[in-house]
Amino acid sequence: MSVGAAVRRVRAYGGQFLLLAVLTLVVTLLISGVPRLVNRLAEQGLRTQLNSEPAARRDITYVSTDAPAASTKTAMGDARERFDSLAEKMPPQVRSAVTERWHRVDLAPVRVAGPDLAARKLLVNLGLRAMPGIQDTGTLVEGAWPSETYVPSRPIEVALDVDVAGKLNLRSGSQLRMGEADRNGTMQDPVPVVVSGLFRPADRANGAWDGLPSMLRITEPLGDGEPLIVVGVVAQSALNKRAVDGWPVQSEWRYRLGTERIDARGLNEMIDGLQQIQRTVPPGVTLTVGIDVPLRAFAAQVNAARTLLAVIGAGVLATLAGLIVLAAVLAVRRRRSEFALLRARGGAVTAGARRSLAESLLVVPVAAVCGWLLGTLFPGAPDPTAPYAAAVTVLVTLALPLATLAVPAGGAARSDLVRVRPSARRITVEVSVLVLAGLAAVLLRRRGLTLGEVDPLLVSVPVLLAAAAAVLALRAYPWPLLLVSRLAARTRGSVAFLGTARAGRSTVAAPLVVVVLAIGTAAFCAVVAAGVDASRDRAAERLVPADAVIRGERFAPDTLDALGGMPGVRAVTRVLNEPDQRLAADDLGTDARIGQTNVLLIDGSGLSTVSRRSGVDLSVPAALRSAQPTPGPLPAIVSPAVAADLAKAGLDRSAFVSVQGERYEFRVAGTQEAFPLLPANTARFVILPWQALPQRVTTPVPTSLLIAGDRLDVEALRRAGDEGQLRYQTGGAVTGKERPIGVTVDTREQVRRDLGNGGANGVLAFGFVAGASGGTVLGLLAIAFTVLAGARARGQVLSRLRTLGLSRRQWRGLLLVELAPLVGVSVLTGALVGAVLPLLLNPVLGLSAFTSGTPVRVAFEPGLVAAVFALGAVALGFAVAVEALNNRRLRLGEVLRLGEES
Template sequence: MSVGAAVRRVRASGGQFLLLAVLTLVVTLLISGVPRLVNRLAEQGLRAQLSSEPAARRDLSYTSTTASAVATKTAMGDARERFDGLAAAMPPQVGSAVTERWHRVDIPPARVTGPDLAARNLLVDLGLRAMPGVQDAGALAEGAWPSETYVPDRPIEVALDVDVARKLNLRVGSQLRTGNVDVDGTLTDPAPVVVVGLFRPVDRGNGVWDGLPSLLRITEPRGDGDPFVIMGVVAQSALDKRAASGWPIHSEWRYRLGVDRIDARGLDQLIDGLQELQRTVPPGLTLTTGVDVPLRAFAAQVNAARTLLAVIGAGVLATLAGLIVLAAILATRRRRFEFALLRARGGAATAGARRSLAESLLVVPVAAVLGWSLGTLFPGAPDPTAPYAAVATVLVTLALPLATLAVPVGGGDRRDLVRMRPSARRLTVEVSLLVLAVLAAVLLRRRGLTLGEVDPLLVSVPVLLAVAAAVLALRAYPWPLLLVSRLAARTRGSVAFLGTARAGRSAVAAPLVVVVLAIGTAAFCAVVAAGVDASRDRAAERIVPADAVIRGERFAPDTLDALGRMPGVRAVARVLNEPDQRLATDELGTDAQVGQVAVLLIDGPGLTTVGRKSDVDLPVPGVLRSAQPAPGPLPAIVSPAVAADLARAGLDRSAFVSVQGERYEFRVAGTKDEFPLLPTNASRFVILPWQALPPRTTSPVPTSLLVAGNRLNTEALRKAGDEGQKRYQTEGTVTGRERPIGATVDTRAGVRRDLGNGGANGVLAFGFVAGATGGTVLGLLAIAFTVLAGARARGQVLSRLRTLGLSRRQWRGLLLVELAPLVGVSVLTGALVGAVLPLLLNPVLGLSAFTSGTPVRVAFEPGLVAAVFALGAVALGFAVAVEALNNRRLRLGEVLRLGEES
């Protein structure tokens, strides 16, 4: 048991130990490197998603609800004290993510007058703002900053943005008066104001300028007769004096979370900290934040991706474990006479195992350390996976000694025969395995799981099902081969008969299981990836059920004709969407007391035409397509929840709903769980046919326009939508006062692209590519092991047949016939496992986080059949090539001379 002797034995069996070392290296490399890559991809996805959001969305904004300063403190002093106190009271996980912070005190906008404003007949409200750090963030263009020295009876000094001042005809030295106005528009208790400076921001992207109302732009009037609103900078001392004299004030404290300070691995803790922050808002303050929305969406994607990676990783690692077991068994079988001789010379029963352990200790730990070291070179933050690598190293080190104990050392028996009637012990084990796999799958479906965590049941179910399927295949495939062999015996030639006979007697239990595991993992990745891709297509069609959709407030009716004349437009359909409407029992509007609903008014024939010309399968119910103006209530499609409420209230045959001020009677003509253009989580809606509406005093106008066409110009569509909104606001009997929000244009292709990019999609794509590639490569390697496991016996048979006159062509045919059933069964069984696994696991994987809430449907993919046949052909060719190379290395004549167990 000396080290030198062990080294010599390792050198003598160098190929076998090199294979074991490479497999060990791959295992520890994956354990060390893959979590780093996943963390790296998650960090990149999080950075990209947060960077794509407006920077102000990462702000935690506290605002005061009191309208005056604390009597014992100055306004700025109180704001400064609270500024530090709020930061200190934040949960650690939130406080550590804050990179920038600002605070300010405002005097709310009040009417301001002056000769320069009167020259252009401008109606303006001016707010005053004191904000530490503004002088560093802005550069003076003219004049000076307001003086911090307070002088009684001196006008309020204010500095304005140079662009704001130019648009309002203000300049350095402009004399103004500010105060409240009475019902006649007269200033009450006016105070003098003078513009002392004009400034420009050094960096418009600096968060100091993000407070609302903005210092850098004019707030447009919301309606006719409303004023423009601007903000000016004043000295802190001046604001303190005004607050002390009773002027109302409004304070804000903003804390911005840095993109680089948010760790993807600690998202759940950060979200919990934000929840705690919202629960513990101090009295008198209001907290506003929007960062938790994108963080929750990203966390859902990361957790779903990590759960899927756990399934894929379990399959890959189980395959590698099977390959290691096969390598250990092959190595032991090649040395069985060495161990038999060791026993014959008086060695103990464990002498061979101790020898194998000494050899493994020289190879496996070194390979494990090397693999771990290579994994640490991968980019990304590490996970605490060292214990798993240590356990894997110990198990691999023990694989060879255990195989030495398990493999019989005798050499006189035939091991290429499979009993058609297995022993009771083996049957019990196999049946127990099948029952365990089924119970585990049922338990996983019923119990569910927590996404993002490595659930032992989740990672064991795919392995158990693959092993169970391999056992069934192993029991089933010799029977048809036996029938084929009997039929081949009646034909001329020996190739088909000998090939099928040997294929039916091959002992391939362990290799077949490993092949099924590997191919099943690859097929699982392919099927789930195809399901996610198809579900994203459905999600895009749900959001934009046309080539493009123009959304706005209200469009003039002639906007449809204007769009129809644009280049590339083939069809246009109108849609009206009004959320939060109350149902009524009569035309007078008596509340039906059944809750609020979203009302969707669609042009059935027009929507069908747009869908057809956009190559979108729109599920427009027939009752909405065929509805025509007629006496009585309109036929409506409602959600199941609304249908149940109306049935309980006895209103399913007649109810009323308001659409843009007009009330329409409808009846329930059918139900649908979902409908395009409505949110995925919409559970209460009523859909009416636009073309069947009875005449009213005013006709409804669309809020969305669906467009079908080729090479659509989104900017031109947006411009046409804005013009349509403007015509609605300014033309007609009644002219709207509020200015419409600009129209937005979404294309189905753009929505589909956004669903596939950003977020944690990089982690998901990595899992699919790595799982499919790794499963395929390991499956081919397992097939090579399967071929090598019976190479000696096949070599002896081929040697004898060659001496009896078997030609080289017949030899290749015999090899092909013998290997084809094994390869075909293993590949087909693995593909079947990979296709069934998504059906079992899809409900618990949470993949709808990657499809905008649309449920992922895993269905049969015709391309999978072609891929399976292509993979089978490649695997068979690979198996034949491995066999040919091995026979050339063994030299078949020498195999025959050396004897049965050479």
């Protein structure tokens, strides 16, 4: 058992040990490197998603309107004290993520007047803001910053943004008066104000300027006759004096979280910390947190992606484990005579195993360390996977000695015949595998799982299903071959008969399991990826069942004609969405007490036309499409929850709902789980046909417009939508005071791109690509092992047949006939496992996080059939090439001359 003898044996069997070392290196490389890549992709996705949001979305904002608790405490001093206190009370994971923070105290805007404002007849309200450090973020253009030295007789000094001052006709030195104004505009007890200086922000993107109302722009009036609102910088001492005099103050504390300090691996802890902050808001303070929404959405995607990666990783690692076992078994079989001779010379039963262990210790640990070190070169933060790599190294090191003990060391035997009656042990093992696979599948569906965690049951299901499918295939496929062999025996020629006969007698249990598992992993990735892609298409069509949609408040009726005349527009239809409406039991408005419901008015024929011309497969219910104005209740499509509530209350034949101030009677004409233009999680809705509405005093106006067209100009659509809103507001008998919020324009193509980009889609795409490519490559390698497992026996048969006159062409045909059933069964069984596995696991994977809540449906893909046949052809050609190379290396004549165990 010397080291030198072990080294010489490793050199003598270098090819076998090289294969074992490469497989070990790949396994430890994956264990070390893949988690780093996943973490890197998750971090990149999180950075991209957070950076795409407005910076203010990352702010934790506290706002208080309380005055200082004691007369000895100034407004600014109290704000500073609470500023530090709020930060100290944050959970550690949130506090450590804060990169910038600001606090300020504002005086509410009041009327301001002066000669320079009167010259342009401007009506202005001025707010005063004191914020420490504001001078460091701005550059003076004219004048000076307000002085911190308080002089009672001096006017209040205020600094304004230079652009704001220019629009208001103000300059350094402008004299103003400030005070509360009554209905007639007369000021009560005005105080003098002077513009001490004008400044320009050094960086407009600096978060110090994000406070509302903004100091860098004029807030437009809400209606006609209302004043403009501007905010100026005032000294802290002056603000403290105004607070003591009783002017109302408002304090604000903002803490901005840095994108680089939010770790994708600690999202759950960060979300829990934000929840804790929301539960412990101090009295008299309001809290605004906006970052928890994108963090929750991203966490849902990451958890779903990690769960999917666990399934894919289980398949890949199990395949590699099977390949290692096959490599060890093949190596021992090639050295069977050596171990038999060792026993014949008086060696113990474990002598061969000890020799194999010494050889493995020289190869496997070194390869494992190299694979681990290569994995550390991958970008990304590491996971604590070193114990797994150590366990794998130990198991692979023991694989060769255990194979030495398991493989018989006796003489040659016919091991290529399938027994008519398998042994009781084999039947027990096969039945146990089938029962375990079925039990694991049922338990997984009933129990569910926690997304983002590696569940032992989840990772075992793919392996068990592949083993069960391989067992069934092994039991089933020899019988058709037996029939084909009998038919081939009646034909001329020996190629078909000999090929089918040998294919039906081959025993490839372990290699076939590995092939099925590898191909099943690749097929699983392809099927799920196709399902996610198709579900994203459906989600985009649900959100925008047209080429584009314009969403706003209310549009003038003539907006449809204006849009219809725009270039590229082929059809336009109207939609009205009224959320959170109460259903009534009668025309008087008696509450039906069945909860709030979303109400959607659609033009049935118009929606059908727009969706058809947009290439959207949308089936509008006939009750909505063909409805006409008739006496009686309107036919309505409702959600199952609303239908059940109406039936329970006895209102399914007559109920009432209010739409823009008018009440309409409807009846349940059908139910539907979901409907376009509504969020996927909307469980309560009522859809009415617009074209069938009865005549009323007021006519409903649309809140959304669906457009079908080619090469649509989004900016032109936005302008047309804004103009339509403005016409509605100013064209009626009563005009609104508030300016309408600008419309939003979404195209289906853009929505589809947004669903496929950003977030954790990089992690998901990596899993699909790695699983599909890795499964295919490992499947081909497993097929090579399957071919090599019977290469010696085939080589001997071919040697004898060649001496009997078998031509080279017939030899290739015999190889094809013999290998085609094995390869075909392996690929088809693996593809079947890969197609069934998504149907089993899809409900528990949470992939709807990547499809805007739309359930992912895994369906039959015609392209998968073509891919399976293509893969089968490639695998068969690869198998024949491996067999030919192996026969050329073994030299068929020498195989025949040296005998069975050469």
